[in-house]
Amino acid sequence: MAQKNNRKNVVIEFLLHLHPISVKKDSLKFSRTFGLGGINILLFLILVSTGTLLRFSYIPTQQNAYDSIVNLQKLTYFGTLLHATHHWSAMIFLVTSFLHFVRVIYSNSIYYERSKNFYYGLVLFALVLSSNFTGYALPWDQLSYWAITILTNTIKMLPLIGAPIAKFIAGGSKVGANTLFFFYNLHTAVLPLTIFIFIVIHIWLVRANSGVTLPAKESTEKVKTSPELTSRELLAALSVLAFVLLLAFFFPPHLLGKASPAITPADIKAPWYFSGVQEMLLNVHPIFTIFLTPITILLYLIYVSRTKIEQEKIGVWFYSDKGKQAIVYSAAFAALLSFTLILIFEYLFNADNTSLPVLLVNGIIPLLAYLLPAGGFVFYLLRFKKTNKTETALAIITMILTSYITMGLTTTFLRANGMRLIF
Ligand code: HEM
Ligand code: HEM
Incomplete structure (x- = not known):
């Protein structure tokens, strides 16, 4: 019995260690953070769990990648929902990371001791973008294949460094089997692990800076983290989860035809987050x-x-x-x-x-x-x-x-x- 209680204490201790015991009351106002940092953590966790499940059916080869996703959707219980949940969490993760970036800028929370955490945030943003782009390649449909082909062709146009970088990304002189395998390893191992490490440092720095930034004139009154912060976090987490599942249920992503180097689509549009780059190009x-x-x-x-x-x-x-x-x-x-x-x-x-x-x-x-x-x-x-x-x-x-x-x-x-x- 005593052993069971001890174990329970360890779990509670661990959870409380993720937060300070008390937090400043004004930092709990929704309009201070909009909960965006926490939502980012939740989306990352959803992506890691759905991604891990996707790995059980996804085959990272040129011949089988596309069919493995089609089979997942047709033959596996909740296969479409799993794929769609991963897809929508990834899209929302980009939007919430961007909004979080916008919020720290416009709320003047990037100066002095916080500038360091801002740089970690910038790296995180680049990592989230890279995760999305490498994920985009994995279904190996026409969209994936031509998006990477255009990317490597564009990079090739950079003088001196362009050709070697393009060759490195494609894993050879042409986009093909090596590219897919490289993207798969980046997507399912290197990038998630790196994001995890950066998130840990990022959160640790938020705590080291005594929580989120508050204007000097706001009160310094403190309240207990549990239940004041934890109940809000739970509500936000359940709402985001419900929103992602609703989107996944009603709007499953559809694949284009299987990748075919011989058929160039009339308009190859970059994924929406890179369409500004495409316009400029x-x-x-x-x-x-x-x-x-x-x-x-x-x-x-x-x-x-x-x-x-x-x-x-x-x-x-x-x-x-x-x-x-x-x-x-x-x-x-x-x-x-x-x-x-x-x-x-x-x-x-x-x-x-x-x-x-x-x-x-x-x-x-x-x-x-x-x-x-x-x-x-x-x-x-x-x-x-x-x-x-x-x-x-x-x-x-x-x-x-x-x-x-x-x-x-x-x-x-x-x-x-x-x-x-x-x-
Ligand atoms: C930052 C985290 C992540 C992001 C932003 C992300 C994003 C994406 C995107 C956009 C796709 C394409 C889905 C589609 O529209 O068809 C995808 C596919 C995939 N992802 Fe992730 N992902 C993340 C983490 C992970 C992790 C941690 C794993 C595995 C450990 C994983 C495994 C996969 C697999 C196997 C696919 C191919 C199957 C499919 O398309 O559904 N992902 N990911
Ligand atoms: C994976 C993506 C990210 C996660 C999980 C994350 C998480 C968090 C959390 C939980 C906080 C504290 C609460 C809040 O402000 O909502 C925070 C604060 C902060 N984040 Fe992020 N963040 C991410 C991306 C970014 C990005 C892209 C930037 C900017 C380039 C950034 C810059 C900051 C800064 C400067 C703070 C301190 C804000 C303050 O003192 O008020 N973060 N982040």
Whole structure:
């Protein structure tokens, strides 16, 4: 009996060790975190458990991958539900990771001692993206095959490093059996393990920083973790689980035909989270699109998180009323600018009809066409709206995010028939 009680204590002790004994009352407000970090953990756990079950029926070879999923759906009890639950958890995981990123930025929770955790978060975001992309390849249908083929062909266009990287990803000179096996190992072993390690460090750093960021003016009153936090976590977990299962039940993902190198589909669209990249690639060379632009944005985010901000503004949503206004203006400006440029490059400036060097036509010109008006807008904010460093940074990040979303929506909903604009 005593032994049983001891065992029970160990379990309770372990669960409580995941949390502090008490938490600040104001950190429990839904509008502080929207529960997004916790939801990410839950989705990861769902993905690991459904993924492990999928491994029992999935065969990672070119001949059998597709059929193994079709068989899973047709012959196994709850096979379709299992596949669909994995699929939808993965999609929502991307959305909630993005929203969590947006929340820490706009709630000014990335400065000083938290900047380190922000970098871990950025790595986590890259890992979640990679998990999704490697998973996308596994059904080995037309979509998978052509998405990887386009990716490797695009990477090949990078000077010097392009060809070796493309060869490494494809596991040879062509996308085929080696590619699938490589992606399978990355997807089901390397990436989940790495994500797990990073999540552990990430959560540990949140605790080391005494929990989530709260503005100085909020009260420091504490409440007991159990039941105040745990009951909220349980409610959020059950709601997310119900939502994922409902989506999986009513909208199972459908596969295209089995991968066939001989049949090129008319429009090969990238997975939705990369459609902004695909749109940009239509007019901008891969050196800028998949190399210089992401690196510049990453360095900029790191730079922003290392700038100084007034102590009383830490944790304050949107920094100030002026910050809020600058964010709304920049979202509207960036959406308008990006879409106008898409129209100009589609109808007025045809790169094929010029004899200018490719890096000028597909690089310098489109980038300047974006950067000059965007720079002018930032100047307007600084000069006439008198925004300070942090408000301006929030406006610039908003412009980047809005432009990416505008490009992504354009490719997803407005392009067809050989990637032409359709209205
Ligand atoms: C961050 C975690 C993960 C993400 C984002 C993710 C994402 C995905 C995606 C998007 C697919 C394609 C499903 C479809 O639309 O048809 C997939 C397939 C697959 N995943 Fe994962 N996954 C994750 C973790 C795992 C883990 C941990 C395992 C195994 C240990 C796993 C095993 C599989 C298998 C075997 C398939 C192929 C079968 C199928 O398509 O249903 N996944 N994954
Ligand atoms: C697998 C993905 C992730 C998981 C499981 C995760 C988990 C968490 C949790 C549980 C918290 C505390 C509660 C909360 O804020 O909701 C947190 C806070 C934080 N996360 Fe994440 N996170 C992930 C991705 C990211 C990403 C993509 C970023 C940004 C690039 C990020 C940056 C941060 C920062 C800066 C904090 C501290 C926020 C504060 O002090 O208020 N995380 N994360």
